[in-house]
Amino acid sequence: MDASTLDQQDALASFRTRFHMPRTGGSEQYYFCGNSLGLMPKDARNQVEEVLAQWSAEGVEAHFKGHSQWMPYHALVREDLALLVGAEPIEVVAMNSLTVNLHLLMASFYRPQGRRRKILLEARAFPSDRHAVASQVLWHGGDPNVDLIEIAPEPGADLIDPDALDAAINAHGEEIALVLLPGVQYVTGQAFDIARHTRIAHQVGATVGFDLAHAVGNLPLKLHEAGPDFAVWCSYKYLNSGPGAVAGAFVHSRHAHANLPRLAGWWGHDEASRFKMGPEFVPTPGADGWQLSNPPILALAPLRASLPIFKAATMDALRRKSVQLTGYLERRLTERLGDQLSIVTPGDPSQRGCQLSIRLRQGRELGQQLYRTLLEQGVICDWREPDILRASPAPLYNRFADCDGLVDALATELERHR
Ligand SMILES: *Cc1c(COP(=O)(O)O)cnc(C)c1O
Numbered sequence: 001m002d003a004s005t006l007d008q009q010d011a012l013a014s015f016r017t018r019f020h021m022p023r024t025g026g027s028e029q030y031y032f033c034g035n036s037l038g039l040m041p042k043d044a045r046n047q048v049e050e051v052l053a054q055w056s057a058e059g060v061e062a063h064f065k066g067h068s069q070w071m072p073y074h075a076l077v078r079e080d081l082a083l084l085v086g087a088e089p090i091e092v093v094a095m096n097s098l099t100v101n102l103h104l105l106m107a108s109f110y111r112p113q114g115r116r117r118k119i120l121l122e123a124r125a126f127p128s129d130r131h132a133v134a135s136q137v138l139w140h141g142g143d144p145n146v147d148l149i150e151i152a153p154e155p156g157a158d159l160i161d162p163d164a165l166d167a168a169i170n171a172h173g174e175e176i177a178l179v180l181l182p183g184v185q186y187v188t189g190q191a192f193d194i195a196r197h198t199r200i201a202h203q204v205g206a207t208v209g210f211d212l213a214h215a216v217g218n219l220p221l222k223l224h225e226a227g228p229d230f231a232v233w234c235s236y237k238y239l240n241s242g243p244g245a246v247a248g249a250f251v252h253s254r255h256a257h258a259n260l261p262r263l264a265g266w267w268g269h270d271e272a273s274r275f276k277m278g279p280e281f282v283p284t285p286g287a288d289g290w291q292l293s294n295p296p297i298l299a300l301a302p303l304r305a306s307l308p309i310f311k312a313a314t315m316d317a318l319r320r321k322s323v324q325l326t327g328y329l330e331r332r333l334t335e336r337l338g339d340q341l342s343i344v345t346p347g348d349p350s351q352r353g354c355q356l357s358i359r360l361r362q363g364r365e366l367g368q369q370l371y372r373t374l375l376e377q378g379v380i381c382d383w384r385e386p387d388i389l390r391a392s393p394a395p396l397y398n399r400f401a402d403c404d405g406l407v408d409a410l411a412t413e414l415e416r417h418r
Helices: 003-007 014-020 043-063 073-085 096-111 127-139 164-173 195-205 271-276 301-314 315-337 363-375 401-414
Strands: 092-094 118-122 148-151 176-182 208-210 231-232 246-251 340-342 357-361 380-382 389-390
Touching: 003 315, 003 401, 014 301, 043 301, 073 092, 073 246, 073 301, 096 127, 096 176, 096 208, 096 231, 096 246, 118 127, 118 164, 127 148, 127 176, 148 164, 164 176, 164 195, 176 195, 195 208, 301 315, 315 340, 315 357, 315 401, 357 363, 363 380, 363 389, 363 401
Parallel strands: 118 148, 118 176, 176 208, 208 231
Antiparallel strands: 092 246, 231 246, 340 357, 357 389, 380 389
């Protein structure tokens, strides 16, 4: 079927109108960068302006007045967040940024003891995740050269074999304190089976955390059922909540009342006695107990525009379209340009989200040049060193016709460089 037929049959097509589409030279862009910064929901402006209006009209009283008062403001997004990641409401909280949340949760779930001191992660983890785990190891007096087990793909391969990953967890069993894995790998777009690797890690007695930066809003998640101890994500990629938006965290309900050691702050203290201002820290149950500060209301406001869109569309319907949309882009790329590029992302839809990671056979210089040329033409992908062009059709606002736009632009440029 051609793109226009597929777009006509798309039950989610109208969701595109809820977003501002950036333009280049007067035309709407072909925007494939939702994996980096999701587009702005039109309602985001209203939500931010509501906070500004409250501030100007009520001052400090806005903490306690009106239907979106600030004191429980972070709780206004809780139900939608829980729905989005398949969690119980007590298991999720919107707070801080991704790397901060990763540190806060490692403070509780990376507790090296006796022989069990190591963190197992992927060798090509996002630099911030690598810095976070290495600095945690150092913080505990360990040595990252000894205490990090970094799982790389087989030589010459791009993807991690899930069986090899499980085997590595089993092989290092008693030495592993924490397993930290991505939901979707940011360069290759490879998706990991959260339930499966969680089960193996728990069998060897380790705690497990997931970085869902590229998975949340991309794949349907069932975090409660899958059972990791914690997960973290950012809200500015597929969640469309704006630059530096307030991030998310999940702590499994088995820990909700456990009073684990943590880096504490007053906003994590029991709500009922927070303003008694006593010196003793009593954690509020669940993920909320990891909050430090009173939340940045202005940065939270766009989540109230973006999360309801996911609820209205539903992750299951988005995923159905996403499989179709990414499959369409993959087919068009390989049929038309298969001799000039390869796709690094797994071909099996169950092992990927919407992102396709493209490598040009002619090499990285041309790839980087094409990335810039496309950008100037309003075809927005992104470039990841050393040699990957990432394109992520987002089912909320991308059309099948956008995929044609990308393939045509790539084909024209490649033709010029033959
Ligand atoms: C986007 C991303 C980050 C960014 O971290 P911030 O703390 O939000 O700046 C970290 N890790 C991964 C895997 C990412 O994809």
